[in-house]
Amino acid sequence: MNQVEAFEGSLEICERHASRLHWAMDTLSDHFPLSPTELEELSDLDLAVVDQFIVRFSKLQDAMGAKLLPGVLELTQEHGELATFIDKLNKLEKIGAIESAARWLRLREMRNQFAHDYPDDPEIQASLLNKAYFMAGDLLEALEHVKAFSKPYRQRGE
Template identity: 40%
Template sequence: MNNSVAILRLQDAWRECERNIYHLCHALTLLAPILPMTGKGFEYLTDAQVQSLDQFILRFTKLQDAMGSRLFPALLQYLQEPYEERPMLDKLNRLEKLRYLHNAEAWQNIHNTRNKFAHDYPDDWEKNAALINLACEAAEDMYNILTGIEEKLKTDQPALKLGKSLPVDYPKQLSL
């Protein structure tokens, strides 16, 4: 595969991550007054808060999927690393070795948090609130991974243009 196709795949994956992080930030801004979430707060969410929470969960899930299934493989392909057929853990370890990820295990924790959203606990407000708080921390980790990748690419590949820069004020929105 030629390098221009690899660049286009990386740019397309990056733009998808940008869109999701933008909407995730927006949802977190709306949720900020009720974070960190409590069981009682979760039980009495307003309709608007439920919509913001649903948006956060959707964008969290989409961002995690886009990073794991599109961005990381596209980045490895762009870097001409032969990891297409390798398991995800091998890809993560390679990205860590190349210093695009600080910790491969942190990504697995993010993935596990995402999987916890697949389960519904309709009468366990405390558990739901704890999952939201955990997801807010994991969302910040995803943001930090993206900014780390962005900075490393700017340093190592200055001619590469990914797209827009990530929101600068994102970590402030997650201060739990």
């Protein structure tokens, strides 16, 4: 499998997560911003959609960070001696593949916050969900930006 094929495979996975994230966001849009009381009163179906939102946000951010962004560096031949993830992010920002390394780190931190469960604190849960709901737009924009940036490199490699 060549670099373009590998990148396209990673992109397809990211687009699948993005599509499902969009669906969850659209389905939940009437509930946001979410208060702690509203969170406790959500139906089982709405809670399942909240779970879908969390999973897809996390999976999209993770897939982009683990596969797609390193794939951009491979496509552009910019991978060089980039030992740390922040080095890679800074290179991606410098070449225009992402808008901001700091913004990407905030998205990663949001994903990491989902790993901590606060089942007995609806205030913290609602706050995290509200923050993530509004940051999800940044995540989806980052995916679109990477797609647009990488398009000429993908076409050259066909």
